[in-house]
Amino acid sequence: MTETQGNSSRPQGKPGMASGSIGSGLIALVIVALGVFALFGSWYTIDQGDRGVLLTNGALSSVVDPGLHFKLPWLQRVEKISLRQQVLKWGCENQNDCSGLPAMQAYSRDQQPADMRVTVNFHVPAAEVSNVYTNYGSIEALADRVIARKAPQEIKTVFGQYDAVSVIQNRAKFNKDVAEAIAAVTDGPVMIDSVQVENIDFSDAYEQAVEARMTAQVEVQKQEQNLQQEKIKADIAVTQAKGRADSIKAEAEASAYKTRVEGEATAEAIKARAAALANNPLLVELTKAEKWDGELPKSMIPGSTVPFLELSTPAAASN
Template identity: 35%
Template structure:
């Protein structure tokens, strides 16, 4: 079998060309009109580059060749500032790494599309500038203890400016790393040692106060014990004296009563003295009589004649 080529037929070429163009048009219509917006995204549809409308998550359609779509994330986003050099008020350099988290509100994507096409870079520049300003207000020795406060100041400044200029909400600012210079490390080391010495001195002072208070308490206890002992001894002596005085008083009162009784008896009977002498005489005469001392005589009562004599 033999084929004969008679040359290209213009009509055939035109027909196939029309079929090819038609196929391209159909394909472009099929794939160029439909588009999908992901969750937590918002689409900005523009017509010939000018803002037309926004589109939420899901399947949408647009005019092919005329409209285009740009997606904006409404989820939390972040920019990282890697080892940006800042200087403190006393001209000490620090390399800071910081993260800034932010959100793009659904209703602000038109403003971003029309006026802030590179908003991530704007947030980066703003945060870096506020960070340098915050560190520049502090001495090198204050940075470690004021780290949280510095973060709060940066966040407040960046959040206020980002919302005002771009309509972007800043939710978090975090300093993740501080790379100190050698001079900075030396200053921090000296400060740490000084604080340790101050802490130790304070601990020693407090211990001395505690020891002094303990000694004072012990001395007071000893003094109280001595006072109590003295008071007890005094009470004992007083009680003994009072007892002796009472005994003496009772004895004196008894002797006085006896004397009064004897006097009463003497007054009642003249022979009471003789009777008393007779009671006390032991029946013996004195062994020695000196001078002209008379021999003691006792008056004896005259006895009547005895019966039978």
């Protein structure tokens, strides 16, 4: 009994003291965590190519340039606005590369329907960052309200000024007209960099008709080339024939001239010999003497005379 009573008389620990220690530890842990969060939440960085919009309790305080900056934890926050080039696409071959916008459908001046794949490149100027956040909240909202809602109508209007054939033949001018039209109606804090109509897809029936017409034109051009070649060949043949005729004519004229000259020379020679004979009768006898070899004929016809030269002197002959 005494031992039992002695054990019961020992002091027992107070439960309130243990629970108080645990509570104090939790409070300290919360304070440390809040301090860590406050420390890490008091600084931030802005990348090059972006701008930061510093908000204090939701109100715009300033636009922050790239670099390391500090802010008040819980009271201030930062929204980033990119100054890099952004892209809006209407229609695309790869669905993962689209802006969620379908291909533009329009009619040409000659009432040919077409689906167009269009890309608009734009960016936000640095001076317009506060305007973008204040009036639009984000670049996506800006692009939707300022570009995506206005560009399709402008592109359709410009496309309607072209025939189906001319819009293909003058693609550069069409792109230029589309870019100017979109830039003219874009009145928000954004800069249009370029507009590209990447593809114009007409109906299958129209494309088949164009292909047939182009095939016919190619065939006509081929026939015209063949005709031109035949004409050239004919001109060459005529030129060659004329050349041969001119050559023959020249040869004939040369031959005639030669014959005439030779005839005239022969006539002059005959005339000269005749004159010489008339003026000198003994020239004949001289010619005979020059041609006689000095021998008499070996055989003679009976009763014929013996040919001989008259060798009398000129004085005897004259007597």
